[in-house]
Amino acid sequence: MTESDAGNPARSVRDEDAFDVEAVSAWLRANAAPEFADTVAADPEVRQFPGGASNLTYLLRYPDRDLILRRPPVGRKAAGAHDMGREFRIQSALAPVFPYVPAMVGLCRDESVLGSDFYVMDKVEGTILRQDFPDSIELEPAAVTTLCRNAVDVLITLHQVDASRPDLAAFGKGEGYVARQVAGWSTRFRAARTEDIGDFEQVIAWLDRHQPTDVATCVIHNDFRFDNLVLDADDPLRVVGMLDWEMATLGDPLMDLGGAAAYWVQADDDEFFQLFRRQPTTAPGMWSRQELVDHYCEQMGFEMTPERWRFYEVFGLFRLAVIAQQIYYRYFHGQTHNEAYAVFGDAARYLERRCLEVLR
Structure with missing residues (x-):
């Protein structure tokens, strides 16, 4: 477990949120940004972050690095909400001028792959604070x-x-x-x-x-x-x-x-x-x-x-x-x-x- 997972550890994927991992892997091998081509050549271990109550977030664990997949929830969605393309594009547009966005790996608009749009990004390593400071951080x-x-x-x-x-x-x-x-x-x-x-x-x-x-x-x-x-x-x-x-x-x-x-x-x-x-x-x-x-x-x-x-x-x-x-x-x-x-x-x-x- 990395520090960033400490307050929201990735767990087994809930049955209602499962997807076809092989289909996603094949799409990534064909469409990932060139700098991630070697990483996505393998099939990932997939885990799900239970925190958050809007879009669904998954950990794609590859041998050499971790990536993050985001997709909308199942069921009725508010009009204009859960727009994966917008989320992907605004981070891509900010990257040259705002150094705090993750690197984007790819955006999939083909719903036959996963059942909805989704996008994949690099995992920013570090510590994410949750309700309280973790034991590893003691600050005056x-x-x-x-x-x-x-x-x-x-x-x-x-x-x-x-x-x-x-x-x-x-x-x-x-x-x-x-x-x-x-x-x-x-x-x-x-x-x-x-x-x-x-x-x-x-x-x-x-x-x-x-x-x-x-x-x-x-x-x-x-x-x-x-x-x-x-x-x-x-x-x-x-x-x-x-x-x-x-x-x-x-x-x-x-x-x-x-x-x-x-x-x-x-x-x-x-x-x-x-x-x-x-x-x-x-x-x-x-x-x-x-x-x-x-x-x-x-x-x-x-x-x-x-x-x-x-x-x-x-x-x-x-x-x-x-x-x-x-x-x-x-x-x-x-x-x-x-x-x-x-x-x-x-x-x-x-x-x-x-x-x-x-x-x-």
């Missing part, structure tokens, strides 16, 4: 603060990439990103709502009335968390990779920050919200959400007030609720039997209450 609070700053500075570096480059500009839809997000996530929630979940209509109406204009257009990750970063195995204060580009696009950077803050559980949050924690943001030395926002806005040159931030905070929580509900929808309707997904309904209910508390 001052070092944790340094790590926190270094991680957020990677997000800032991404937001400072020249989004007008032709290969990146193609991912944008022009001005009006905030409005499209409010409308889009509202539609996604209504499509994924189940009979046992509230309607969020008060939250949706408030977001619609209070949406600001875009502050800028840049490359945004849309899922920035410590468990989507890879740290240098020899220097855990240094970020060497950023993963999970499923929702990356061109858009408003403060919307990206709002999404990140929704996952940023801090030590004084209530007991239920602590159950959301997937990263060590309660460790001594970690920033609070306010410190996260203050550092980011100072570095990016944005003036921020508590009243102005409220929109981005509520939107981030609402978007997280929709993501939880989309996952729960698949479980509720029997499209997946992974019992880990059962709790996402409770998460959606809680997040509606939390949004309403922020609005009071």
Whole structure:
């Protein structure tokens, strides 16, 4: 097991997520990027990472290196979600100007190979933080603060990439990103709502009335968390990779920050919200959400007030609720039997209450 697997070790592939390994191997031998040709000449051992609840991620273990395969989940999918081609292309476009993306191996659009689109990339070796620091990493609070700053500075570096480059500009839809997000996530929630979940209509109406204009257009990750970063195995204060580009696009950077803050559980949050924690943001030395926002806005040159931030905070929580509900929808309707997904309904209910508390 490598350090990067420590908090989410690859396991045997679940029966419902299995695929034809020989067919995938044959496709890779014919289509992999030239620098990976020797690696994919052999057949891999295939394991599955159980973490994550959106796209499915597999470890392809070859004699000389490990690769990663990503594919959509089975069952009903939200329109526009789980676009493997987009995820592959945006990382390919970022590679020359943002050194934290993995090398791409190949994108397959032929659904006869695996049953869906999929892509394969190199595995970035290092440490991925999960809920808590692993035993192998012992950091004083001052070092944790340094790590926190270094991680957020990677997000800032991404937001400072020249989004007008032709290969990146193609991912944008022009001005009006905030409005499209409010409308889009509202539609996604209504499509994924189940009979046992509230309607969020008060939250949706408030977001619609209070949406600001875009502050800028840049490359945004849309899922920035410590468990989507890879740290240098020899220097855990240094970020060497950023993963999970499923929702990356061109858009408003403060919307990206709002999404990140929704996952940023801090030590004084209530007991239920602590159950959301997937990263060590309660460790001594970690920033609070306010410190996260203050550092980011100072570095990016944005003036921020508590009243102005409220929109981005509520939107981030609402978007997280929709993501939880989309996952729960698949479980509720029997499209997946992974019992880990059962709790996402409770998460959606809680997040509606939390949004309403922020609005009071």
